[in-house]
Amino acid sequence: ASEDDNQQTKETTNSQALNHSLGEMEGTLWTRLAEYHVRAGDFELARSVYEEALDAISRVRDFSLVFDAYVRFEEGVIEALMELMEDEDEEGGDDEEMKSNNGDAADDNNEDLDILLGGVHNTVAVDDNPGSSADVELAISRAEHLTSRRPLLLNRVLLRQNPHNVGEWIKRSNLYLDLGDVDMAAAALEESLKAVSSRKAVNGTPSTLVLTLVDIYENRQKNVDAARNLLERICSKNEYDFQESDDLAQCHAASVELELRQENWDMALELARRAVSGNLGKKGSKAAKGL
Numbered sequence: 001a002s003e004d005d006n007q008q009t010k011e012t013t014n015s016q017a018l019n020h021s022l023g024e025m026e027g028t029l030w031t032r033l034a035e036y037h038v039r040a041g042d043f044e045l046a047r048s049v050y051e052e053a054l055d056a057i058s059r060v061r062d063f064s065l066v067f068d069a070y071v072r073f074e075e076g077v078i079e080a081l082m083e084l085m086e087d088e089d090e091e092g093g094d095d096e097e098m099k100s101n102n103g104d105a106a107d108d109n110n111e112d113l114d115i116l117l118g119g120v121h122n123t124v125a126v127d128d129n130p131g132s133s134a135d136v137e138l139a140i141s142r143a144e145h146l147t148s149r150r151p152l153l154l155n156r157v158l159l160r161q162n163p164h165n166v167g168e169w170i171k172r173s174n175l176y177l178d179l180g181d182v183d184m185a186a187a188a189l190e191e192s193l194k195a196v197s198s199r200k201a202v203n204g205t206p207s208t209l210v211l212t213l214v215d216i217y218e219n220r221q222k223n224v225d226a227a228r229n230l231l232e233r234i235c236s237k238n239e240y241d242f243q244e245s246d247d248l249a250q251c252h253a254a255s256v257e258l259e260l261r262q263e264n265w266d267m268a269l270e271l272a273r274r275a276v277s278g279n280l281g282k283k284g285s286k287a288a289k290g291l
Helices: 002-024 026-039 043-056 060-101 103-117 132-148 150-161 166-178 182-195 206-220 224-235 245-261 265-275
Strands: none
Touching (some): 026 043, 026 060, 060 132, 132 150, 166 182, 182 206, 206 245, 224 245, 245 265
16 A cells, blocks of 8 residues: 555656646747647638637746747738739739730731721730738738737736736736726726635735726716726625725725715715724624724
């Protein structure tokens, strides 16, 4: 039995070492897989691999490897399309030169043809390469879009490393605000309230998430009802379990201040009385007991 236990322990140790080694190579493995599809000419599948990798990796080093390889791939597509267009333009120039050399004979033949057909001449328009310019524009747009997504993608990697990082959640919301996407900024903070544990929160306090979200609802979306509903969920329905009483107190103060800004004097007074009544929070809640 002792030998079996030792053997099992040894196998577990080897397995953990292998997993750790593969984990360190995660970014390299993803890029190799994508490069295989690039060499096979399946560019859309290569893009899918890169996107899946960016959604899966949890190390900044691996993110840098995959993202840089992804950018190089998109830049390579642009260069290939540009070279293809240049080659086609050169071929088009050669064709025009040949046509000009035979111009005189062609004019005589066309005059005879017009006489025979009564002046009716059917012309065929030739498009050298339909869609090539559009393909280049699409490739450039893809590369620009990828580059613009980098801060959000990196932020997501950092949140996968530690979902309790309050500062990174606030940064994510601000990134969406910079892009003009207020709804996604609010959605990010709503997600943060489900992901961040007050006992494990770092780089900020949980109440900062609530107050920032209230500000977005009230001042960005001009939706006072949404801000009021959020504070009611936090202060009265205890949807978030604060560890520190200061965090809960700040939320109660924000609720009162919201009503004061709306000139709802009676409601503000009622909320202030409720906050100091001592009948708040879950039974045994440390934050509520500290008020």
